[in-house]
Amino acid sequence: MFSPVTTTVRVAGEPRAQGCAVVVTDDGPGLDVAALAEANDL
Secondary structure, three states, X not given: OOOOOOOOEEEXXXXXXXXXXXXXXXXXXXXXXXXXXXXXXX
16 A cells, blocks of 8 residues: 555654554545455554
């Protein structure tokens, strides 16, 4: 799963009580319902 090279991808870190969270956001086309469910099972 990759965003097209013309897509802006932002990566940020947020402190959490148990460590940190990595947040990745982009303006890509997104995932269909099945691919999103599979990605969330990882």
